[in-house]
Amino acid sequence: xxxxxxxxxxxxxxxxxxxxxxxxxxxxxxxxxxxxxxxxxxxxxxxxxxxxxxxxxxxxxxxxxxxxxxxxxxxxxxxxxxxxxxxxxxxxxxxxxxxxxxxxxxxxxxxxxxxxxxxxxxxxxxxxxxxxxxxxxxxxxxxxxxxxxxxxxxxxxxxxxxxxxxxxxxxxxxxxxxxxxxxxxxxxxxxxxxxxxxxxxxxxxxxxxxxxxxxxxxxxxxxxxxxxxxxxxxxxxxxxxxxxxxxxxxxxxxxxxxxxxxxxxxxxxxxxxxxxxxxxxxxxxxxxxxxxx
Numbered sequence: 629x630x631x632x633x634x635x636x637x638x639x640x641x642x643x644x645x646x647x648x649x650x651x652x653x654x655x656x657x658x659x660x661x662x663x664x665x666x667x668x669x670x671x672x673x674x675x676x677x678x679x680x681x682x683x684x685x686x687x688x689x690x691x692x693x694x695x696x697x698x699x700x701x702x703x704x705x706x707x708x709x710x711x712x713x714x715x716x717x718x719x720x721x722x723x724x725x726x727x728x729x730x731x732x733x734x735x736x737x738x739x740x741x742x743x744x745x746x747x748x749x750x751x752x753x754x755x756x757x758x759x760x761x762x763x764x765x766x767x768x769x770x771x772x773x774x775x776x777x778x779x780x781x782x783x784x785x786x787x788x789x790x791x792x793x794x795x796x797x798x799x800x801x802x803x804x805x806x807x808x809x810x811x812x813x814x815x816x817x818x819x820x821x822x823x824x825x826x827x828x829x830x831x832x833x834x835x836x837x838x839x840x841x842x843x844x845x846x847x848x849x850x851x852x853x854x855x856x857x858x859x860x861x862x863x864x865x866x867x868x869x870x871x872x873x874x875x876x877x878x879x880x881x882x883x884x885x886x887x888x889x890x891x892x893x894x895x896x897x898x899x900x901x902x903x904x905x906x907x908x909x910x911x912x913x914x915x916x917x918x919x920x921x
Contacts, residue, residue, distance in 0.1 A: 652742055654751055657741065658863075660734055661758060667727055668765055671720070675772050678716055682779050685709055687784055699797070703790070705743045710787075827910065835903045848889030855882025 745752055858880030
């Protein structure tokens with residue numbers, strides 16, 4: 629009899645210890661569920677903040693479309709904000725991974741508790757109720773995640789449109805650069821032509837000066853010949869007499885003038901031929917340039 633009572637007491641003690649262990653496990657599970665709820669709440673807040681930031685980004689993109697003249701600065705700001713959003717999205721992904729790990733741990737704990745589920749029907753009902761609430765929260769989080777995915781898709785479309793606009797602007801800039809290059813080449817050609825014309829004009833001015841100098845020297849020759857003719861005519865008309873010295877002086881002056889003019893005219897003819905050759909070369913080069921064009 630005593631043995632049976634001791635056996636019953638031992639079984640009762642074992643059962644009590646089992647209940648205590650189950651209570652401890654239930655308390656741990658409750659703590660895990662509370663932490664999980666807090667983490668989900670914080671994730672929901674962060675996702676709300678992310679939605680607000682994405683709303684701000686959408687407004688900035690609307691302003692960006694109206695201000696095409698400030699495209700480069702706005703694009704830099706959007707790239708910075710997009711980097712921040714990517715970092716936040718990475719942080720959210722890491723937190724979601726942590727939540728998934730926590731959920732996996734909870735699933736493992738729930739599996740362990742399922743083995744002792746036979747004697748804990750009331751506790752199972754409470755846990756089922758809590759699990760239902762967690763499922764609802766998970767559904768809400770899934771809906772939020774879907775909304776975030778849709779927002780991300782819209783941002784991707786907008787980013788694609790901006791990329792296309794940037795490509796169009798790059799093409800326009802390339803066309804303008806090509807036009808500017810062609811204008812620069814034309815301007816260079818015109819400058820070269822102007823330089824050639826200036827050189828030709830300088831050569832023609834020098835040639836004109838040489839011709840004027842030749843005309844002056846021919847005038848010296850003509851004047852000298854006129855004096856010689858005048859002196860000889862006076863000597864033949866009046867004969868030798870008191871005025872013969874004057875006639876001789878006129879002849880000598882005419883001879884000096886004619887000799888000086890002839891000497892200078894020969895030098896001028898040499899310079900004239902030299903300039904004529906230079907002008908011919910310039911004209912020849914000019915004609916070749918015109919033919920090449």
